[in-house]
Amino acid sequence: MITEEVVQGARQYLMNTYTRYPIALSRAQGMRVWDVEGREYLDFLAGVAVNVLGHCHPKVTRAIQQQAQHLQQSSNLFYTEPQVRLAKILVDHSFAGKVFFANSGAEANEAAIKLARRWAHERDGQGRFEIVSMLNSFHGRTLATLAASGQEKLHTGFDPLPAGFRYVPFNDEKALADAVSTQTAAVMLELVQGEGGIRVAAPSFLKACRDITRERGALLIFDEVQTGVGRTGRLFAYEHYGVAPDIMTLAKGLGGGMPIGACLATDAAFTPGSHGSTLGGNPLACVAAIAVLEVILEDQDILGHCARMGEHFLKALKDLEAGCPAITNVQGLGLMIGVEVTVNAHDLVHDLRKRGILANATSEHMLRFVPPLIVTQAEIDRLVVLLGEVIEARR
């Protein structure tokens, strides 16, 4: 099929949940993707912060191919080795003691919310159920994770949402202190807000989150669905801050492209029947995730490279900002970077695409760059030059 046919087919048969870019992708390798006509793009979006090792990394591909010959799905009524191996790697390299596997970020967060409520219920009875989350946050599209997402526009038309969620401004210690009470089961936040526009948590705010929750008997949940698995230059973003949560969620980068989510916790209040998933921890997804983690942890200096490239990228963008009044802010951590602009960011995404670059905008004035962690300095420099040109042309 040519692009036009794919687009027409999608309009006819798919539910209209996304404003899609008019590109039909057919293959990808490393930092590059190609559309069905063979046009090449440099990928600064990486399946929305998913392909941390680049597309079709040979070790991930091999792991999936080999596993596909043996066992593709088992349900969770049986034990499988890949699930146990993956859980052990996650536990060995984090604060956590136990893992629950799901299929997506929303499901991982749904598990985290249920786990926090269950834990509070067991300890304190029915009065402690509230989840305090941040304005501008994004935690997923299920009803509970939507309720936890502090963006009113996402809630429109889905009332009544589950009760027991309240929001405080991100990085506002006083508002947090005022909001957390004996009703609070957990405080939940992203360490770098992603979908709500790239905003980095202040170290003093994270420390306040930890101190206040501990003082008042609530749990702390870090949503590392986007920041986890190397994206910020550390395996998990919380390592930058020296503050560990009680519960953490992962998805996106974990499977390197295969759908998998995980909810990690110091301990678990779940009992058989209290939570579950037919496909969660599927062997194909688990072997892909094991391969991703092994590459990150053992094979190469990927985390160091990500941190260096992130610094270079930030500096190059800040240099661009200095000579370009249309850029009003540049923020990020590792390779999760946002550029705030006065011109229309969706137009800039379109213009970059015409020049062979894939990126996206999280709002009308915020561009987001989340390339694979293997991006090179030359590729970053090329993007920054093109970005300067497209902004200049739109001013």
Ligand SMILES: Cc1ncc(COP(=O)(O)O)c(C=O)c1O
């Ligand atoms: C921080 C965060 N949490 C949760 C989600 C939801 O993940 P998924 O789309 O896999 O359900 C996202 C997705 O963008 C996210 O960025």
